[in-house]
Amino acid sequence: DIQMTQSPSVLSASVGDRVTLNCKASQNINKYLNWYQQKLGEAPKLLIYNTNNLQTGIPSRFSGSGSGTDYTLTISSLQPEDVATYFCFQHNSWPTFGSGTKLEIK
Amino acid sequence: QVQLKESGPGLVQPSETLSLTCTVSGFSLTSYSVSWVRQPSGKGPEWMGRMWYDGDTAYNSALKSRLSISRDTSKNQVFLKMNSLQTDDTGTYYCTRDHYSSLDYWGQGVMVTVSS
Numbered sequence: 001d002i003q004m005t006q007s008p009s010v011l012s013a014s015v016g017d018r019v020t021l022n023c024k025a026s027q028n029i030n031k032y033l034n035w036y037q038q039k040l041g042e043a044p045k046l047l048i049y050n051t052n053n054l055q056t057g058i059p060s061r062f063s064g065s066g067s068g069t070d071y072t073l074t075i076s077s078l079q080p081e082d083v084a085t086y087f088c089f090q091h092n093s094w095p096t097f098g099s100g101t102k103l104e105i106k
Numbered sequence: 107q108v109q110l111k112e113s114g115p116g117l118v119q120p121s122e123t124l125s126l127t128c129t130v131s132g133f134s135l136t137s138y139s140v141s142w143v144r145q146p147s148g149k150g151p152e153w154m155g156r157m158w159y160d161g162d163t164a165y166n167s168a169l170k171s172r173l174s175i176s177r178d179t180s181k182n183q184v185f186l187k188m189n190s191l192q193t194d195d196t197g198t199y200y201c202t203r204d205h206y207s208s209l210d211y212w213g214q215g216v217m218v219t220v221s222s
Contacts, residue, residue: 001167032207034208034209036209043200043212043213043214043215044151044200044209044212045212046208046209046210046211049208049210050208055210087150087151089151089209091207091208091209094153094166094167095141095153095207095209096153097150097151097152097153098150099149099150100150
C-alpha cells in the first residue's frame with residue numbers, strides 16, 4: 001500500500017497568513033491526489049482533486065500543486081472558518097489517506 | 107442535489123457482524139460508484155471498499171476477509187457487512203460517492219461502537 005505522510009501534524013497561523021500544508025507519498029501517485037477539509041464533528045469535504053483542481057463551491061484562496069511523490073495545499077489568506085483538519089488522499093492505486101494536519105488560528 | 111445517508115446500529119457486540127445501509131439520492135448507482143470509509147476518533151480515515159457502478163466490488167486488503175459490500179439499485183441503497191468485529195473497529199463509518207475514484211460527496215456518517 002502507498003503510505004501518505006503529512007506535515008506538519010499541527011500548524012498554528014494568524015488570520016491573513018499564507019499557509020502551506022505538505023503531503024508526501026511513498027511512491028509516485030501520478031497527481032491522483034485530493035485534499036479534504038474536516039471540521040469538528042463533520043464529514044470530510046473535498047477541496048481539491050487531482051492535485052490542482054478546485055472543487056465546485058470552494059473559495060479560490062485554496063490551491064494545490066505537486067507531482068510525483070510531493071504535494072502541497074496552500075491557503076493564500078487564512079480565514080477563521082478555515083480552522084479544521086486537512087487530509088490528503090491518493091487514488092492512484094488502492095486508496096489511502098494521510099494522517100492529517102490540524103490547522104489552528106494563533 | 108447529491109445526498110448520501112448512512113444508517114445502522116450504534117452499538118455492536120465484539121465478534122458480532124456490523125450491517126450498515128447507505129441510501130443515496132441525486133445520482134444513479136449504475137452511473138457512479140460508492141465507497142465506504144471509516145475513521146477512528148481522532149485519527150485519519152481509512153478506505154474500506156467500493157461498489158463499482160457496474161456491480162463489481164473492491165476491498166481494502168486488510169479488511170477483505172471480513173467485509174462484504176452489496177447493493178439494491180431499485181432502492182438506491184448500498185450495504186456494508188463486516189464480521190468478527192473487535193474494539194478497534196470502533197469509529198465513524200461514512201459512505202461516499204466515488205467519481206473516478208475521487209470521493210466527492212460524503213454522508214454525515216454513523217458512529218459505531220464495538221463494546222459488550
